[in-house]
Amino acid sequence: MSGAGHGPRVALEARHLVKDFRGFRATNDVTLGIQEGEIHAIIGPNGAGKTTLFNLLSGFLKPTSGEVRLFDERIDTLAPHQIVRRGLSRSFQISSVFPTMTVRENLLVALQSRSRLPGQFWTPLSRLETLGPQADAILSDVGLADSPARLAADLGHGEKRQLEIGISLTQDPRVLLLDEPTSGMGSEGIARVKALVRQVARGRTVVLVEHNMSVVSELADRITVLQYGSLLASGSYDEVRQDPRVIEAYLGDEADE
Template sequence: MVTASQNETQRVVLSARGLTRDFGGFKAVSNVDLDVHHARVHALIGPNGAGKTTVFNLLTKFLQPTSGKIEFLGTDITKTSASAVARMGLIRSFQISAVFPHLSVLDNVRVALQRPNNLAIQFWQPVSALDRLNDQAMALLREVGLENARHALASELSYGRKRVLEIATTLALDPKVLLLDEPMAGMGGEDIATVSNIIRRVGENRAVLMVEHNLSVVSDLCSRITVLQRGQILADGDYATVSNDPRVREAYMGRDDD
């Protein structure tokens, strides 16, 4: 796999300035500035209720910001619809696995490949029309280590492998920036190691922004970490910087005199 050059990893592909979202006077997100760089894995962390998922929803336009600006690949997308930014290559996953349980692993990926191959609206064509997508689908399954499970029903996969399949279907949309919402949630150690390795490979040639509670995963995978608390940025930097910040330690572990 070709990895990005140092100049490319310095390129900001997704940014937010002054990102704010009010809900009836309550500021769920307040004045957040964020830069996501090409070919880097960036973590968004914080205690429960810190505003991480709200930031994801704002960046991917599932929510409209009350104020602030969002740019993607140099284009202002602040007022762009969620479907439009997805077509531009800003793609997200969700905490709940989103695969078709009664389709095979291969067919799940073939379905995801329809839109980038301009087949999504050609509903009158026979299922055999999707055979042209087999090579692309198998390449994606090999990338995530599911090629030997291609004929299995998605419902037959373990929870961790379902999440791996979800990553494959997300990659089928050819994301320029991939947003992963708690990709390790509910996984055991073996599955965590597998998914971590996949995310590491994915992050070699595209930007990844992930919400994750497992700090050992964050320290291993992420070159940059943004810590949120009460909807505001508490700290930002590499793992050593944020983990040694006394405000971060207090947010996660409480004060010594508590």
């Protein structure tokens, strides 16, 4: 590949990624390139290695061999906070939310961790108010503008996901990785998250692991299908769903949805 053209750049790339867990190969020689600006879904049957690949791409697991590159810079050798500084952020399933703080306070604290505000970790909340306009902008981006003062603990499941995505956005990522953003949601929550993913994908690259095929078909520009830790197929939804290997992998599952 020549990097000199004017076409889309590769934002996130895996080169021959391998991950072994005590002799079990969870990721088997995966090579893929995610273009800047696309919404890219990683799918596959249970146990296919989606979460492992997600953790490798976001730096939370170190590969046994192979490389991960962000805008052509190798990142698998970096610590997670260094990767975040280079523009890659991932959602953290609820655990990053402080339940006893309000929605807005959660965002202020997350914003403070990347800002140059002087002080240590325990900056009084009152001093964080300089970050208020940024927090408010994110609240409205993630559809929580009506709930700034609610305690995070009181949010519904879908709203917690919205907040969690908001917390990822405080890092102003160029590439955002979302782990099953619609899991455990009813149709209303799913519709909200779909709209939210579209919204946060403006001007960004989004990679999501997702089980719900209707979400994948509506959102994803391109899809990577994993099976037994290996890359089985990649392409648009229509290309992938017609691929006989994919149909076989999902036989009796959701392929014909």
